Amino acid sequence: WTNYFEDARIAARAARDYVGGFSRPTLRLGVTGLSRAGKTVFITALVDALLHGGALPVFEAMASGRIARAVLEPQPDDAVPRFDVERHMSTLTGVDRRWPESTTRISELRIALTYQPKRGFGTNERTLVIDIVDYPGEWLLDLPLLTRSYLDWSREAVRLSREPVRAPIAADWHAHLQTLDPDAPAAETEAVKAATLFRRYLTACRQERFSLSLLPPGRFLMPGDLENSPALTFAPLDLPEFPGEAVPGSMRAMMERRYEAYRSAVVRPFFRDHFARLDRQIVLVDVLSALNAGPEAVCDLENAIATILEAFRTGRRNLLSSLVRPRIDRVLFAATKADHLHHASHDRLEAFLRRLADRAIRRVSYTGATIDVAAVAAVRATREARVRNSGFDYEAIVGTPLAGERAGGDVFDGKVEVAMFPGELPADPDLLFSGGPVFRGLTAADPSEADYRFLRFRPPIVPRGAPLPHIRLDRTLQFLFGDRLG
Numbered sequence: 001w002t003n004y005f006e007d008a009r010i011a012a013r014a015a016r017d018y019v020g021g022f023s024r025p026t027l028r029l030g031v032t033g034l035s036r037a038g039k040t041v042f043i044t045a046l047v048d049a050l051l052h053g054g055a056l057p058v059f060e061a062m063a064s065g066r067i068a069r070a071v072l073e074p075q076p077d078d079a080v081p082r083f084d085v086e087r088h089m090s091t092l093t094g095v096d097r098r099w100p101e102s103t104t105r106i107s108e109l110r111i112a113l114t115y116q117p118k119r120g121f122g123t124n125e126r127t128l129v130i131d132i133v134d135y136p137g138e139w140l141l142d143l144p145l146l147t148r149s150y151l152d153w154s155r156e157a158v159r160l161s162r163e164p165v166r167a168p169i170a171a172d173w174h175a176h177l178q179t180l181d182p183d184a185p186a187a188e189t190e191a192v193k194a195a196t197l198f199r200r201y202l203t204a205c206r207q208e209r210f211s212l213s214l215l216p217p218g219r220f221l222m223p224g225d226l227e228n229s230p231a232l233t234f235a236p237l238d239l240p241e242f243p244g245e246a247v248p249g250s251m252r253a254m255m256e257r258r259y260e261a262y263r264s265a266v267v268r269p270f271f272r273d274h275f276a277r278l279d280r281q282i283v284l285v286d287v288l289s290a291l292n293a294g295p296e297a298v299c300d301l302e303n304a305i306a307t308i309l310e311a312f313r314t315g316r317r318n319l320l321s322s323l324v325r326p327r328i329d330r331v332l333f334a335a336t337k338a339d340h341l342h343h344a345s346h347d348r349l350e351a352f353l354r355r356l357a358d359r360a361i362r363r364v365s366y367t368g369a370t371i372d373v374a375a376v377a378a379v380r381a382t383r384e385a386r387v388r389n390s391g392f393d394y395e396a397i398v399g400t401p402l403a404g405e406r407a408g409g410d411v412f413d414g415k416v417e418v419a420m421f422p423g424e425l426p427a428d429p430d431l432l433f434s435g436g437p438v439f440r441g442l443t444a445a446d447p448s449e450a451d452y453r454f455l456r457f458r459p460p461i462v463p464r465g466a467p468l469p470h471i472r473l474d475r476t477l478q479f480l481f482g483d484r485l486g
């Protein structure tokens, strides 16, 4: 019954969106990605480019001058905070030139584009309203939990945590797990301890040197307004293959109940109120960090992409809502921060992401929304230069490393510009899966320091009124809503 009821609510909501769309066509664009993937920077750059007519040659409607106006409007969902684009923009371009604060919860922004249709006459203008919905990718990775029981999830989480790359990170949690008897009477202090250690393990997996991606439940990492909530005091248990029914009043019964509460009070409302209403989705992926961390992180990223594809299927399988209106029909996976590479490698980064997505698509036999990939830098913090060193010319990138960044024994002060030779991606994307010629240390400096990370740069200096520099943002916009401006 819950499901029918849910379906009906989703359908009612979709119907309201649909009726609203008659007066003004509206497109709901989801922007997601794991923490630090680049969501805040991406949305800020996207909105700025639309409002101020950035340099967007591949975004046809803008390049051909058909967009007459772009204005921000009050966003329609009163219960959702507004994406604070003005603050983020002034942080990016102010005298300090800092990166804005990252996404930690859902937010929305509405922008209305008034445009001249391709085959319109005179002043026959139209408007497309775009609702941008920014939400943590960790929450998206939760959606498949809707079809997994506590038993399935618990078993999978324990199995994953025993893989060679994760086992050392999970050692403390594993030690505690061994002391827990699932059939023993439920004990709150033990549950809290298990949840705390499990969350600590998940958080450690996200550290730069591991850069692992597949870490549900998402609210353990990105709690949003559930910070310190009892809804998050559960954890997997080490259960036998066929454990039978849970003993009433046992640890396992309590964990099962809390897992169910998490699904119904957290995951399902997110699906119903936000995800099921999206029309298009961009998933930002920090591919370079995964590559830097090594083949295990790349493999984990592929698993995460497969899980995300499953979520898109969940979205489409909902019969009632798809009767009223077909939802997400285009998904773009975008590798962010491409400005850390020389342009010769941008196509290679894209090819690698395409290979990752193709493998994931095959694995989960995905059919559904059209999928594309892109390598982008929403804000390009570097420029390219040819540098002569020991009689040879090298292609370098030039930027101002953030204060405190290190390379080759130097600590940067956030003021000097440096030229560096970025790592080069191999032409054959398959080499990046095998861990063969591993792509490590974009700093190309002292390997012991450079091994796990690349230099982070300050945002670029942008003359007043000039558009923010970017890489392939225009292609992204063309794919995400170019067709709706025909």
Ligand code: GDP
Binding pocket: 033, 034, 035, 036, 037, 038, 039, 040, 041, 042, 099, 100, 101, 102, 103, 336, 337, 338, 339, 340, 376, 377, 378, 379, 380, 381, 382, 456, 457
């Ligand atoms: P979020 O957690 O997904 O919202 O991530 P943010 O948008 O806050 O980005 C996290 C960090 O990634 C920023 O603080 C920047 O250091 C870096 N970053 C994001 N986008 C870009 C980009 O286009 N170019 C460069 N060089 N760095 C970026």
